Amino acid sequence: MTDTKDWLQTSWNAGMDMLRSPAAAWAGASRTPLMVPIRSLGPAHRERIAEHLLELAPADRYLRFGYAASDAQVRRYAEQLDFERDEIFGIYNRSLRLIAMAHLAYTPSEEHRECAEFGVSVLEHARGRGYGARLFERAAMHARNAGVRMLFIHALSENTPMLNIARSAGARVRRDGPESEAFLELAPARFDTHMTEAVEQQFAEIDYSLKHQAHQFWQFLRGLQALRTQPPPEP
Numbered sequence: 001m002t003d004t005k006d007w008l009q010t011s012w013n014a015g016m017d018m019l020r021s022p023a024a025a026w027a028g029a030s031r032t033p034l035m036v037p038i039r040s041l042g043p044a045h046r047e048r049i050a051e052h053l054l055e056l057a058p059a060d061r062y063l064r065f066g067y068a069a070s071d072a073q074v075r076r077y078a079e080q081l082d083f084e085r086d087e088i089f090g091i092y093n094r095s096l097r098l099i100a101m102a103h104l105a106y107t108p109s110e111e112h113r114e115c116a117e118f119g120v121s122v123l124e125h126a127r128g129r130g131y132g133a134r135l136f137e138r139a140a141m142h143a144r145n146a147g148v149r150m151l152f153i154h155a156l157s158e159n160t161p162m163l164n165i166a167r168s169a170g171a172r173v174r175r176d177g178p179e180s181e182a183f184l185e186l187a188p189a190r191f192d193t194h195m196t197e198a199v200e201q202q203f204a205e206i207d208y209s210l211k212h213q214a215h216q217f218w219q220f221l222r223g224l225q226a227l228r229t230q231p232p233p234e235p
Helices: 004-017 022-027 043-055 058-065 071-079 131-145 160-168 191-229
Strands: 039-041 087-092 098-106 115-122 150-156 172-176 179-185
Touching: 039 191, 043 071, 043 087, 043 098, 058 071, 058 115, 058 150, 087 131, 098 131, 115 131, 131 150, 131 160, 131 191, 150 160, 160 172, 160 179
Parallel strands: 115 150
Antiparallel strands: 039 087, 087 098, 098 115, 150 179, 172 179
């Protein structure tokens, strides 16, 4: 049986691993820490996912979906998300606006159950902060813990940011005209990868709860201020 002291040390080390890039760790390199609360999303977030994707500019939608997706097509994509089979990850800002999200899609085929595909989108004003890379790392860790051995990215060749994320993680990128495919082999999961994911998820849940409470509090204050600024009733 694991000694309490050893268990606490292991938990601490796993929590600290959260501050390092899993991709960099696989390559044996270090990287500047980037602490980002990434939450696993469920069916209750479907409308916010749709709103996030609808906010993407036409050029960004084209890169995300590989074609000029209409509003109806975007909504259909959100409605057809299978939260039981796939994993959806998101980053919320302080106003509980979904500013970045990733889709880790598993194939329903038993023959390819060790493979998964990754897709990501980040709102324009939230770019340049490393959110796409962090979502990739989070998805790769979850896939690794789920027994996935190969992570795929299918993107347009002009989608430079997405392909750069894949290359930085050590993926092999193969270009075929206007489209490219990236392949990243994942190492088998270990105890510390499971622990790190659990710590990250707990951190994200606490962060979301605090943001939700703050959001409700500011709404209350705005409502109170509105009442105070209303003119007094006429006698």
